Amino acid sequence: MTDDVAVAAPPDSAPRHLAPGDVGLVAPRDFVYTQPFAFKSGQTLPGFTLRYETYGQLNATRDNAVLICHALSGDHHCAGWHSPADKKPGWWNNLIGPGKAVDTRRFFVVCANVLGGCQGSTGPSSLDPETGRPYGVTFPFATIRDMVRAQKLLLDHLGVSQLHCVIGGSMGGMQALLFGIKYPQFVRRVLAMATTARESAQAIAFNEVGRQAIMQDPAWNAGDYPKDGGPRVGLAIARMMAHITYVSDASMDRKFGRRKKETASSAAYNFDIQFEVESYLRHQGQSFINRFDANSYLYITRALDQFDLAQTYGSLEAAFAPVEAETLVVGFTSDWLFPPEQNRDLALAMLRAGKRASYAELATDLGHDSFLLESEELYALVRGFLERDQPYTFDFAI
Amino acid sequence: MSQLVAKRTVDMQIIGDWVEPNSRVLDLGCGEGALLDYLVQSKQVSAVGVDLDFTRITACVRRGLTAYQGDMTAFLRSFPDKHFDRVICSRTAHELDDPAAVILEALRVGRALTVGFVNHGFWKNRLNMLLHGQKIRNEVYKTEWFQSRPANPVSVADFERFCAAKQIRIARRAHLAGNWRTPCRSFPNLLAGFALYDLAR
Numbered sequence: 192m193t194d195d196v197a198v199a200a201p202p203d204s205a206p207r208h209l210a211p212g213d214v215g216l217v218a219p220r221d222f223v224y225t226q227p228f229a230f231k232s233g234q235t236l237p238g239f240t241l242r243y244e245t246y247g248q249l250n251a252t253r254d255n256a257v258l259i260c261h262a263l264s265g266d267h268h269c270a271g272w273h274s275p276a277d278k279k280p281g282w283w284n285n286l287i288g289p290g291k292a293v294d295t296r297r298f299f300v301v302c303a304n305v306l307g308g309c310q311g312s313t314g315p316s317s318l319d320p321e322t323g324r325p326y327g328v329t330f331p332f333a334t335i336r337d338m339v340r341a342q343k344l345l346l347d348h349l350g351v352s353q354l355h356c357v358i359g360g361s362m363g364g365m366q367a368l369l370f371g372i373k374y375p376q377f378v379r380r381v382l383a384m385a386t387t388a389r390e391s392a393q394a395i396a397f398n399e400v401g402r403q404a405i406m407q408d409p410a411w412n413a414g415d416y417p418k419d420g421g422p423r424v425g426l427a428i429a430r431m432m433a434h435i436t437y438v439s440d441a442s443m444d445r446k447f448g449r450r451k452k453e454t455a456s457s458a459a460y461n462f463d464i465q466f467e468v469e470s471y472l473r474h475q476g477q478s479f480i481n482r483f484d485a486n487s488y489l490y491i492t493r494a495l496d497q498f499d500l501a502q503t504y505g506s507l508e509a510a511f512a513p514v515e516a517e518t519l520v521v522g523f524t525s526d527w528l529f530p531p532e533q534n535r536d537l538a539l540a541m542l543r544a545g546k547r548a549s550y551a552e553l554a555t556d557l558g559h560d561s562f563l564l565e566s567e568e569l570y571a572l573v574r575g576f577l578e579r580d581q582p583y584t585f586d587f588a589i
Numbered sequence: 590m591s592q593l594v595a596k597r598t599v600d601m602q603i604i605g606d607w608v609e610p611n612s613r614v615l616d617l618g619c620g621e622g623a624l625l626d627y628l629v630q631s632k633q634v635s636a637v638g639v640d641l642d643f644t645r646i647t648a649c650v651r652r653g654l655t656a657y658q659g660d661m662t663a664f665l666r667s668f669p670d671k672h673f674d675r676v677i678c679s680r681t682a683h684e685l686d687d688p689a690a691v692i693l694e695a696l697r698v699g700r701a702l703t704v705g706f707v708n709h710g711f712w713k714n715r716l717n718m719l720l721h722g723q724k725i726r727n728e729v730y731k732t733e734w735f736q737s738r739p740a741n742p743v744s745v746a747d748f749e750r751f752c753a754a755k756q757i758r759i760a761r762r763a764h765l766a767g768n769w770r771t772p773c774r775s776f777p778n779l780l781a782g783f784a785l786y787d788l789a790r
Binding site for chain 2: 545575
């Protein structure tokens with residue numbers, strides 16, 4: 192997921208957090224689980240913390256909750272603003288808010304930073320209570336299933352009796368699917384976008400290049416580095432490369448083309464920044480290292496690579512056999528990381544398993560990150576899935 | 590109710606009569622899901638629709654229907670034999686690129702197949718061509734040739750000949766007169782405005 196958040200233009204320079212349809216100022220909270228937590232790998236933690244945000248109110252029957260699952264580099268801050276001075280709102284602010292597609296007047300929206308992450312939830316950069324130092328690579332291997340189980344514990348803690356819907360794009364989509372599989376009675380709807388039942392060799396390959404960039408940086412030091420230190424060069428390169436996989440040839444061409452940087456030296460025969468796209472990618476890399484932990488990047492990309500529903504359950508149909516939720520899968524035509532075919536296959540396998548699963552495909556040229564797109568068509572689909580129309584009446588009186 | 594709305598719903602009733610309650614139904618070219626919605630409500634079927642258009646899929650999802658956006662031939666190929674109790678192809682067959690392939694695939698994945706189409710051999714259509722020598726335009730054929738998608742002008746006789754050639758069993762047929770309401774009992778290729786077939790292998 193890129194850092195380019197869709198921000199609506201402020202009307203008459205009014206504070207953006209007060210704009211109609213915005214959830215406004217929000218603050219994260221911490222859920223501290225104090226019992227031992229066993230990972231799928233067999234490793235355990237004595238407990239963990241998940242940082243999360245909620246918007247809207249849980250209803251009396253405690254069943255209007257919508258869980259938002261974030262992608263690789265996302266976090267719990269998916270809507271609203273932490274302070275009026277923020278440059279950007281939460282990463283899915285265009286979708287979530289009062290009157291928006293995920294309407295916080297109707298739904299209690301929950302979003303948590305995943306286990307293994309680095310935005311406040313327990314992960315490799317957290318301190319190991321036994322040593323007083325960051326876990327680093329001694330942190331247990333976290334899988335998508337572990338992330339899902341931890342979030343279920345959070346929802347139980349919040350008193351949610353049933354999820355109205357679980358929504359996610361990319362890695363968030365994997366979590367959404369697994370929620371439907373692991374907790375069939377608990378999940379009424381699954382909305383998975385730009386996702387896959389398992390990564391292709393190409394997607395694993397990109398993740399591996401990112402990991403190698405980190406691990407080949409001497410500052411990585413086998414995962415043992417101080418907070419605010421570490422493989423900054425390697426992590427920035429990993430991010431620069433990954434960023435390219437989230438967009439598309441067409442969208443990069445539209446945004447940058449071959450435009451030269453104004454400050455570029457007139458002599459073309461050197462390796463300074465010459466093209467705007469170079470400058471943009473370097474900026475993306477630099478801003479990423481200030482907010483993301485390199486070991487978390489290793490762990491989460493590994494979790495993505497290992498996710499394989501067909502292999503885990505024998506077949507995709509077997510994987511989806513327990514699902515009770517109504518499912519909607521959305522693919523995007525220009526997504527070449529988790530392409531439409533892989534999304535379509537999810538819906539087809541569910542249908543073969545006799546489940547209710549719809550598939551919609553939006554024509555965009557923005558690549559994998561299209562799920563974050565400002566699109567009235569996408570909003571109408573999401574809203575339609577979450578808020579059913581009243582049944583139509585048929586009148587055959589002629 | 591206008592004449593046109595009546596025409597739009599009358600085949601729904603006949604198709605509905607042929608659908609078994611609580612069965613598994615697939616609608617090829619489901620549009621905004623009106624027929625499936627009716628079948629879900631009247632026959633409690635478990636329904637799936639296929640259409641090519643995002644907005645129509647959205648309309649289906651809003652109705653609480655299961656709908657798949659994509660090519661119907663590829664969709665059919667992804668299912669095992671007899672997965673559906675009934676496949677419906679209503680007012681879609683004449684616009685297909687390869688109608689025979691779709692119909693045969695539908696008969697593989699479905700235990701039964703309902704095909705409904707406007708009879709191009711209807712006498713008014715013949716007369717129109719004889720008198721005017723122009724593409725028919727009326728409340729059924731609403732657009733000029735240059736505003737229309739390519740369509741095969743299929744007739745009752747054409748369709749029956751196709752079924753015979755492919756050894757498709759016609760379990761039931763319903764021919765409706767020009768008003769699409771009154772049953773048409775004789776000379777259907779000349780006198781029927783709309784035809785419905787219930788097929789099996």
